[in-house]
Amino acid sequence: MASTGAAAPSGGMADVPENANQHCPGTSSEQAGKSAACAGCPNQSICATAPKGPDPDLAAIAARMSRVKHKLLVLSGKGGVGKSTVSAQLAFALARRGYEVGLLDIDICGPSVPKMLGLEGQEIHSSGAGWSPVYVEDNLAVMSIGFMLPNPDEAVIWRGPRKNGLIKQFLKDVDWGELDYLVVDAPPGTSDEHITITQCLQGAAAGSGGGSGGGTAAVIVTTPQDVAIIDVRKEVNFCRKVGLPVLGVVENMAGLVLPAERAAFSAVRASSSTSQQEQQQEEEEDVTAAVQALLAERFPGVQLRLRAEVFREGGGAARMCADMGVPLLGRLPLDPGLGAAADAGRSVLPEAKDEAKEGGAGAGAGAGAKGGLEAVAPQACIAPLMAIVGKVVEQTAGADAGADGKASKAAQ
Structure with a gap:
């Protein structure tokens, strides 16, 4: 009897659906859908009309x-x-x-x-x-x-x-x-x-x-x-x-990972205004330039990355893998460069010549300078992708x- 879901072994027969009647003759049998054991089976009409025998393809x-x-x-x-x-x-x-x-x-x-x-x-x-x-x-x-x-x-x-x-x-x-x-x-x-x-x-x-x-x-x-x-x-x-x-x-x-220079920073202050429009204008102030300048002064010569858990801290895949006994291959972050690479139809990995010339994180930037990836060079996703x-x-x-x-x- 043809299964509407994944077939599982039953009574030693691999072609017997899980919801089949007892003494099911099997989906590939000439008696599928026709034998007395098929009466009342939810798969009966499918089995009766399905082609029998091995798949010719x-x-x-x-x-x-x-x-x-x-x-x-x-x-x-x-x-x-x-x-x-x-x-x-x-x-x-x-x-x-x-x-x-x-x-x-x-x-x-x-x-x-x-x-x-x-x-x-x-x-x-x-x-x-x-x-x-x-x-x-x-x-x-x-x-x-x-x-x-x-x-x-x-x-x-x-x-x-x-x-x-x-x-x-x-x-x-x-x-x-x-x-x-x-x-x-x-x-x-x-x-x-x-x-x-x-x-x-x-x-x-x-x-x-x-x-x-x-x-x-x-x-x-x-x-x-x-x-x-x-x-x-x-x-x-x-x-x-x-x-x-x-x-x-x-x-x-x-988790979201992106270069700090691509982040926007706002200062949000409490407002005593009763007008909703005025309150929205007064509560949030764009301080991106000031923060970027402070970060550049405090950490000269390095690239800073922002990381935030978007969905839940620590993720749920590791717990699921432990519960179900399957390996966790790795965790790919939300890297804007990965999305840009997908839109551009390119690999996030650096070309060999860029890797040799730039090295390390610069290699990702070299790859990002081609094929529409100029604005967002993939960085954080490369190492975990290669590990996977x-x-x-x-x-x-x-x-x-x-x-x-x-x-x-x-x-x-």
Whole structure:
């Protein structure tokens, strides 16, 4: 019986939905939706009309994905936490390290990857090998439904089956070539797109002898406040139900950090005025210039940064990770330079020539002087981003070593 949610093993059968009746024959059985055990099941009508047997697309997907070493699904149960920002910057950073990287945008209704990679207006081309992704750099390829829309403001109003069909096309028809990492930017939630991408990647890996995981793992993004953490807990449980390993959690927007010279300072005084308009004018006085002068005099030759916890002090991701037994990859602050980089479609990381010339914090300023980032050079986000990327590489390298060890023992 076809599941409307994540299927979990029941009675030793992986294709039995959690809400199925006892003695369910399984969603792929010829008796699905027809047997006596199906009477009264909420999935009966779906199972009776759903195609039976193995998915015919899995063989083609397996052939494509066999050339991709690691698949990283960037997930979150909550919208607006910065999944696309993390996906884009993770892809940029991995490519900067010399890896062959692909970035797949499966947010069908809200594709923002073309904007964040500076690829607006690009189109997909096809050849005998399949669809050709759009390249940002020689080792960074991108695919998104955004490249297919005649108008960037066009609304994509699709039901689940059509979304699922396009995701399968992306997996089986895009000629990625040999990739070290395929980063998948997913929409929020735990529904059609997430089930499809997970089942396709795992099914393809199992069919090619790669095991249930097949080099696929999740990076989960959250923000510090409880309203996000509640939904992200559901995402962690989704990963566990479908057997998807979680590399760790990224806490995005973890406090506001900005250079002091970009801050505005006000002196607020009590007013005895009874007029609301006069009171507003008298209560707040702009003292930015005076404060900036005092700071420059007191701390000459250094850059000062302001830091404030916007949502909650200390964040909630660390507590959630401790409760649920998943790693915390790191905390990305609200850096104005990160937002500017996303709008400009660029990496926040400095170019190699800028890094060699400027060094340290100046490298971020060198990168910020290009591509519309002159006003806001990324600074505070660079170190935590690189630490997160380092942990991702370390964990995937560890998975490679474990797989090689198992293969070696099997050969012996």
